[in-house]
Amino acid sequence: MATDEADGQPVSTITWLGYDAPQDIVKDSPFRHYADDGAPAFNRFLDGLEASHTGETPPHRTVIGHSYGTTLVGAAADHGTLNADDVITAGSPGVTVPKAEQLDVPKGHVWNEEADGDVVPDIGRFGHGGTDWDGPWTVPSDERFGAKQMTTDTKGHSGYWDEGSDSLLNQALVVAGHGDDAELKEPTPTWKYTR
Template identity: 30%
Template sequence: MGGRLRMALVAALVAGTPAGPGVGVAEAAAPNPPTLPAMSAATLGERYAANQRAIAEAAGLARDTGHTARADHLARMADPARSFLAFDGRAGRVRAVEVIGDLAGADRIAIVVPGSDSDLDHFDTRGNKPYSTPAGGARALYDEIRAQEPNARVAVIAWLGYSPPRTISLDVLTTGRADDGARELRRFVAGLYAVAPAAGVSLLCHSYGSVVCGRAVSRIDVADLAVFGSPGLGVDERDDLGTGARVWAGRGGSDWIDLVPNVRIPFFDTTVGFGADPTGGGFGAREFAAGGGGHSDYLRPGGPALHNLALIARGRATEVTHA
């Protein structure tokens, strides 16, 4: 068992990343986040403007302290055409929550929850796969939904609302960061219903983000939960999630996440591993076709995974193709 456990730990360390190991850079100085009004349809403009100013200020501070790459990333995020519900650039407290589409007018809202190594420096870009980032993936999803249904009243949210673990870390093997993220996600979804009370909400959760969603979903009202590239949801079967949502799971044919043993091993006051494979036949999720792509390819434009995730986000369950 000792050798098997070591193999599991090493495999999990490798498999948590959406695009490769260790991508962080030294943290730059950042201002305190703005004081924001409670979320409602009437306060969205005020929140967007306050966060735009905060991001621009953070970009200036980063440039002044020699963090040129961070400054460039933040300058792109500070574009007044973009809409952020939340922003905090401080080390250890990083948050960025962007809305694509008309949130107040939406009848469906999709929240994209990213996995490990997601941060401000890779919120929009990561090599030649912008769709593997929180905002890039959310934009790809929004564009796919509008291509399928041009008049769709939909909003997609890139939710970097927690501090994902680094791939090369012990945190990526346990639920600690996921528990923190789940608390934030529950609070965030409650706020969304103050903005669009009649909207149906879907959670689309990648890699370690699926662990966050698995910890949160029993206490929030969502129509659909879709996980992809998931190491497990921390439970043995779908019914253990405690949700009435439709639960979907997909895995690309070249995704290395299948190297991670689906185990849960007690380790001092925590647990290593995340339990059963949600794409397994005995788990009870609805499996959707995800194509032959790798761990960072689920939201690639033109791919079957993105096509099906857009259908799930719109609640068009009968049109989803299955693996």
């Protein structure tokens, strides 16, 4: 990330792999227990980052989940306190809850990316989508979920971090605390029948 996006401040990233993730897309990934079992460890990890912070200013912590990792993030928020300022989901099959406000970050700080040709949100919703009075099997790509939908210029399930892509730039802007500069998709118009 260029230093101008981060206002000249340092940015660090951590890849957290501290849970037993599904290994088989057909036999394992449809089941939520992997996320439920890993959620307490993820919450402890985020709490540890908070406890170990020694800087004079508070950090801006963004949690990014991809694919089943978004289900883990949702389970962590559902099981405890998600110690983060922003959540970004990419290619999400569902986060176990039906509304962005249930992800335990400030209102307006849940972001989503779904690339053209990524079938995971459409298929995964039946195992990991949240359900409430507004509808069943809700995933972050659905308008009723309430996430800010960032534009993507990548294709399929694995391109969200392609170098030089708008998909990556939008994530970087959120990480650097400049989510207001991220490019959002135009809302899809909804039609209602009136007599």
